[in-house]
Amino acid sequence: MAEYSTYGSVAVLQVNNPPLNTFTRHVLQALVSGLERAQRDPAVRSIVIAGKGPTFPAGADLEELLGTAAAPLLSNLRMVDKHVDTCQKPIVCAIHGTALGGGFELALASHYRLAVPSATLSLPEVHLGMLPGAGGTQRLPRVVGVKSAIQLITSGQDIKAQQALTLGLVDKIVQGDLLKEAVSFARSVEGRPLEDRRISQRTVPDADKVDEVVEATRKTILRKARGAIAPLTCVQAIQASVLPFAAGMAREADLMTYLMTSWQAAAQQYVFFSEREVRQWSHPRDKHINFRTAKPTVIKSVGVVGAGTMGAGITISLLQAGLKVVLLEVNKKQLDKAIAVIQKTLRQKSASQKMSQLTTTMDYSQLSDVDMVIEAVFENLRLKKEVFRKLDVITKPQAVLASNTSGLDIDKIAAATKRPDKVVGTHFFSPANVMRLLENIYGKKTSAETVATVMQLATTIGKVGVLVGNCAGFVGNRMLGPYRSEALFLLEEGVDPQDVDRAIEEFGFPMGPFRMTDLAGNDIGWRRRIEARLTTEHGPPPDTPALYRRGDRYCPLPDMLCLQGRLGQKTGAGCMMLQEAKDDLTENIYIRFRTDGSVFDLRRLLAHTKTLEELILDLLFADDCALLAHTEAALMSHHAPSMCNRYDPGSRTALPDPVVLQMIQDYRQEHGFKKRTISSQEIVERCLYSLINEGFHVLDEGIASRALDIDVIYLFGYGWPRHTGGPMYYVERVIGLEKLLRSLETYSARYPNHSHLQPSPLLRDMVAKGGSLAALGTTDSKL
Numbered sequence: 001m002a003e004y005s006t007y008g009s010v011a012v013l014q015v016n017n018p019p020l021n022t023f024t025r026h027v028l029q030a031l032v033s034g035l036e037r038a039q040r041d042p043a044v045r046s047i048v049i050a051g052k053g054p055t056f057p058a059g060a061d062l063e064e065l066l067g068t069a070a071a072p073l074l075s076n077l078r079m080v081d082k083h084v085d086t087c088q089k090p091i092v093c094a095i096h097g098t099a100l101g102g103g104f105e106l107a108l109a110s111h112y113r114l115a116v117p118s119a120t121l122s123l124p125e126v127h128l129g130m131l132p133g134a135g136g137t138q139r140l141p142r143v144v145g146v147k148s149a150i151q152l153i154t155s156g157q158d159i160k161a162q163q164a165l166t167l168g169l170v171d172k173i174v175q176g177d178l179l180k181e182a183v184s185f186a187r188s189v190e191g192r193p194l195e196d197r198r199i200s201q202r203t204v205p206d207a208d209k210v211d212e213v214v215e216a217t218r219k220t221i222l223r224k225a226r227g228a229i230a231p232l233t234c235v236q237a238i239q240a241s242v243l244p245f246a247a248g249m250a251r252e253a254d255l256m257t258y259l260m261t262s263w264q265a266a267a268q269q270y271v272f273f274s275e276r277e278v279r280q281w282s283h284p285r286d287k288h289i290n291f292r293t294a295k296p297t298v299i300k301s302v303g304v305v306g307a308g309t310m311g312a313g314i315t316i317s318l319l320q321a322g323l324k325v326v327l328l329e330v331n332k333k334q335l336d337k338a339i340a341v342i343q344k345t346l347r348q349k350s351a352s353q354k355m356s357q358l359t360t361t362m363d364y365s366q367l368s369d370v371d372m373v374i375e376a377v378f379e380n381l382r383l384k385k386e387v388f389r390k391l392d393v394i395t396k397p398q399a400v401l402a403s404n405t406s407g408l409d410i411d412k413i414a415a416a417t418k419r420p421d422k423v424v425g426t427h428f429f430s431p432a433n434v435m436r437l438l439e440n441i442y443g444k445k446t447s448a449e450t451v452a453t454v455m456q457l458a459t460t461i462g463k464v465g466v467l468v469g470n471c472a473g474f475v476g477n478r479m480l481g482p483y484r485s486e487a488l489f490l491l492e493e494g495v496d497p498q499d500v501d502r503a504i505e506e507f508g509f510p511m512g513p514f515r516m517t518d519l520a521g522n523d524i525g526w527r528r529r530i531e532a533r534l535t536t537e538h539g540p541p542p543d544t545p546a547l548y549r550r551g552d553r554y555c556p557l558p559d560m561l562c563l564q565g566r567l568g569q570k571t572g573a574g575c576m577m578l579q580e581a582k583d584d585l586t587e588n589i590y591i592r593f594r595t596d597g598s599v600f601d602l603r604r605l606l607a608h609t610k611t612l613e614e615l616i617l618d619l620l621f622a623d624d625c626a627l628l629a630h631t632e633a634a635l636m637s638h639h640a641p642s643m644c645n646r647y648d649p650g651s652r653t654a655l656p657d658p659v660v661l662q663m664i665q666d667y668r669q670e671h672g673f674k675k676r677t678i679s680s681q682e683i684v685e686r687c688l689y690s691l692i693n694e695g696f697h698v699l700d701e702g703i704a705s706r707a708l709d710i711d712v713i714y715l716f717g718y719g720w721p722r723h724t725g726g727p728m729y730y731v732e733r734v735i736g737l738e739k740l741l742r743s744l745e746t747y748s749a750r751y752p753n754h755s756h757l758q759p760s761p762l763l764r765d766m767v768a769k770g771g772s773l774a775a776l777g778t779t780d781s782k783l
């Protein structure tokens with residue numbers, strides 16, 4: 001647990017709790033015993049603490065921290081840190097691997113810190129809805145100042161060794177044998193006074209400006225937190241670092257207790273464990289087919305068909321994971337464009353050698369040897385079937401054929417081949433090299449081996465794979481349908497698009513439905529509706545009631561906007577506005593590429609970027625989703641020609657566009673809608689409850705096997721706010737199933753022709769019988 005050895009006057013304590021050297025109560029007790037022994041031994045004059053195996057302690061053991069043992073674990077951690085801090089013999093931490101959370105806090109409590117160049121430090125507790133509760137919020141600001149501490153703790157970002165050295169968090173970077181260097185370093189500091197080495201005894205460098213700094217950062221934190229309480233609570237704890245150390249520690253402990261007992265922390269911890277649990281998949285129709293029983297085929301090379309937005313992103317993902325890729329495209333110009341994007345992204349990520357794994361072609365015969373193909377051509381069933389027919393002939397018989405369709409029938413696509421058992425859906429999200437979700441869809445005939453292969457592929461390329469069944473839109477896009485419809489019906493009744501967006505964004509989404517479609521391109525949904533014959537390129541189909549399609553309520557407003565050419569970004573007028581927006585944009589937007597920790601000033605980026613399109617590409621291939629969404633939103637509000645919104649030059653606020661508002665007004669009059677005031681609560685309830693209600697249908701039909709699969713899809717693919725745990729968790733644990741049912745009953749009574757507001761039979765049944773979503777489906781423990 002903590003191995004004790006001595007090298008002359010130096011005692012070395014090596015934490016050994018494989019695989020991650022996490023702190024359990026036992027490990028901490030062993031550490032204290034080792035420290036006491038070293039302190040007692042007169043021959044020992046200094047102490048080194050290190051990690052054995054792949055890493056320095058990577059924080060508290062989560063099973064213990066998130067269970068009933070949380071309080072004793074935390075108090076043990078604080079006790080060890082106090083022991084270390086007040087020790088009369090110098091303590092040197094030798095850091096390699098990842099010193100996270102409690103591990104980093106232990107290092108901060110020590111008197112000296114050495115690190116290897118590849119070491120990473122961070123305080124990521126905020127991602128679990130908590131704060132660094134063993135002195136992290138008190139010691140970090142004493143080294144880096146309140147401003148940087150707020151930034152580091154509220155983002156939970158990684159700090160690379162070199163950056164840690166610059167910030168003063170590490171005293172020396174060691175190139176050679178870390179333990180040997182640490183022992184000799186410890187020997188060199190023996191007998192030196194320790195008072196100025198104890199971080200707890202230092203004062204915060206920018207203490208006199210603490211209120212100013214907190215005030216200046218509060219707005220940004222609030223915006224980024226999107227309703228999460230942990231980041232703001234972290235700020236409160238950091239603010240207390242200007243108090244005497246003991247008082248600050250007491251404040252930190254109080255705030256930690258507050259967070260640990262909050263529903264948000266429980267929700268974020270659920271998210272953390274759900275991300276792991278989705279890997280333990282089982283086939284919704286046959287529980288005997290699962291992650292344990294089904295064996296994946298080894299995939300070393302992948303063909304990607306279609307080098308558009310998705311094809312390029314998918315190729316980058318595959319190359320980054322070290323796979324060989326053959327990228328095929330029928331349009332030469334498009335292929336060149338994709339190559340440029342791929343090259344640029346890989347260059348940014350200093351992985352240009354990966355380009356050698358890429359073959360680009362316009363010739364299908366080049367796919368004859370790949371282990372798998374991912375098709376990403378236009379969303380058109382006829383075209384996809386034609387492509388699969390061709391692939392079936394050209395590729396080797398054992399190759400898996402996957403489609404990146406957003407919602408077309410996998411069985412129909414599979415029927416175009418003689419190997420339906422090898423056909424599967426792999427639904428990536430845009431930008432495909434950034435978004436972590438991979439929704440994998442099995443068809444009627446997809447084999448267990450094929451399912452296992454695409455689930456394994458997700459892990460190989462660093463995505464979160466979720467297995468779902470085949471239906472229009474699968475899980476994610478299917479549930480989004482009612483949400484979008486309800487947002488449109490709200491416009492009919494009197495709300496402006498901005499009101500809907502604001503209410504949804506206040507709930508915690510990075511973008512409301514209208515800004516989102518402005519960004520994605522309004523023609524995507526329009527094309528889908530044309531293909532489904534709900535509308536045509538010239539207007540509603542002949543002899544069709546304006547507000548109904550196939551007996552269901554239909555809002556033609558987005559079709560009308562598309563007919564006017566309001567397709568969003570794709571209409572391309574953005575470049576003209578780039579110049580105007582430059583000054584304001586540069587104010588406070590920085591783009592951080594997480595891979596190398598470097599920061600790009602948007603001012604410089606803009607100066608070197610010739611077109612808006614290029615700039616957006618840079619952003620799309622940045623590696624930080626939250627920031628990406630935020631930056632995209634900011635850019636959108638400056639540049640993008642929009643479906644519903646108008647954006648004044650120099651402003652980031654989406655403003656009502658009088659043309660659109662007038663059009664909606666005329667539409668209301670024409671169809672006899674009476675404008676009424678609608679509260680934010682009603683907007684959120686109608687949009688989100690209808691989405692969640694569809695989730696119950698999805699579970700009922702076995703399209704998703706567990707509620708957590710739906711939650712993971714929404715968290716990793718659709719920007720559902722993490723601190724609420726996902727749609728199904730949120731409704732069960734925060735809203736309550738009974739309240740959901742009553743609200744849906746009220747709304748469906750008011751809007752009997754909005755079919756998606758009719759409560760699902762599963763929901764009714766669960767409320768009647770007192771069932772629970774968590775108990776649905778299988779989990780690892782039951783397999």
Ligand code: NAD
Pocket residue numbers: 305306307308309310311328329330331334375376377378379380383387404405406407427428429430520
């Ligand atoms: P896109 O229009 O950007 O690219 C499609 C590419 O396919 C084009 O470059 C086109 O030239 C090429 N192509 C057409 N026919 C071809 C053929 N027979 N052989 C080879 N290449 C051919 O489209 P996209 O946005 O990348 O979408 C591709 C697929 O991914 C669609 O099924 C779409 O529904 C799905 N999808 C898109 C998104 C998104 O946000 N864009 C998200 C998830 C899934």
